[in-house]
Amino acid sequence: MPRRTAATLATSGEVLDLIRTGEAVTRADLGRVTGLSRPAVSLRVGELLERGLVVERTDAPSTGGRPPVRLEFNASGGVVLVAALGASRTRVAVCDLAGHELAGREFVIDVEQGPDVVLPLLMDTWDELLDGRCPGARVKGVGMGVPATVEFAAGRTESARVMASWTGVEIPPLVRARFPVPVFVDNDVNVLAIGEHRGVYAEETGDLMFVKISTRIGAGVIAGGEILRGALGAAGEIGHIPVRDGGGVLCRCGNVDCVDSVASGTALLRDLRAAGRDVKTIADVTALVRAGDAETMAIVREAGRRIGEVVAGAVNILNPAVVVLGGDMAEAFGPLVSSIREVVYRRSTALATRRLRIEASRLGAAAGISGCAVMVLDHVLSPDAVDEALTSRPTR
Ligand SMILES: [Zn+2]
16 A cells, blocks of 8 residues: 555545546546545545445446446536527526536626626526426536626626726626526636637647637636636736727727727727717627628728737737637627737747637537536536535535
8 A cells, every 4th residue: 555644645536536537537547647545545445435426337348347437527517508698699508517508598688787687697597497408406606708898706796987887896796696506707808718718728738828809808817727817817808908090099998099999899899880880789790791892891800900909919928729709790800800900920030820720619608608608617516615515514
C-alpha cells in the first residue's frame, strides 16, 4: 500500500472528477491513478453511488471471465437552470449535469424592464420547464448570462448605461430566494466564449477570443483554458475601446468614438437611417446586405474595418489561437467578417497572427446556454464543492 499522508489522499470529489473526465473508468483505474487502497476506493465510490453522482455499468462479456464494472458520471443525477439574456431575446433552459439542454424556451423580452419584471418571468419559466420535462429533478445550480458588465464574485450588474434598470443589482440572492442553490451570473459574451470554447475548441486550444457583434460589441477571452475576467469582471469589454478618426460620435458610456458607438448594430441602424434607409432591426440590414445594396455594403465594410482595428489590438495583447466571430451581425454579414479578417491579419504582429484562425461561431446562440451550464457545473461539480456537499448534507 503506498504511503501517503492524509493531506494527499484523493477525496471523493477528486474521485468524481476522475470519473467525470474519463481519466478513470473502473475501480482498478482509480486505485492506479490515486494510489488509494481498494477499501478506500470502495468507500469513496460507494458515497458517490449513494448520492446518485455516479452509476455502475457492466459491459457485455467479451472473451469470457467477469467483465469489469465501469463507473460513469451520472449526468441525469440532477439539473442546472440556465438563462441567456439578450438585449431583446432571452433563452431559458433546464440542462442535465453534462450541460445538455433537456427543455428550453425562447422569448422576446426587453431586459430594460428591470429585474422586478424579468427575474420572476425567468423563474416561472424554470418552474414550468421543470414540471413539464423533469419533475422532481434535483436542481444543483443556476447560471445566467446578462448583457451588462458583471462584477462576477457578487453577481452584481455594473454597467449603468446598457442595462440601466439593473445597475448595482445583486442577482444571486434574488434567485436563491426561490431556488436555494449556488447562482452564477456573468456577462453574455463571457458565457458565449465559455460555451463555444468548451463545445468546439477545448481539445485544440486554451486560448480563444469570442467577439460578439450584435446590438453591441463585446468580447470574452479564454486564456490558458479559463475565462479571463480581470480584477472585477470587466475584462474583454472591447466595445468601449476608441477607434481612430471616428468622427467624434458620443458613446452611451460617455466617451467618444468607442467602436461600439461607430460599428455596432445600433450604430449601423443609425447611419443607415441618416442615409435615408427605412431600417428598424438588424434583420432589415441583413436584407439589404443580401440584396447587395451598395451603400449598405460600404457602411458594413467600414464597420468591419473599425471592429478589425480593435480586434487587432486585442490579438496583439492576448495572442489567441482562435478568434471566433459571433452575434447576429457576424452570422449574417459576410462583408463584415471579411473586413475584420483583412484588418486583423494586416495590423496584428506577425507572431500573433502566424497561426491565428478567425472563424465564424459554430454554435451560435446555443453557446450561451451551454456556457451558462458549464459555468455552473465547473463550480458545483468541482472536487471541493462535491466534498463539501458530501460532508455537510445528510444523505437522502
Ligand atoms: Zn463607449
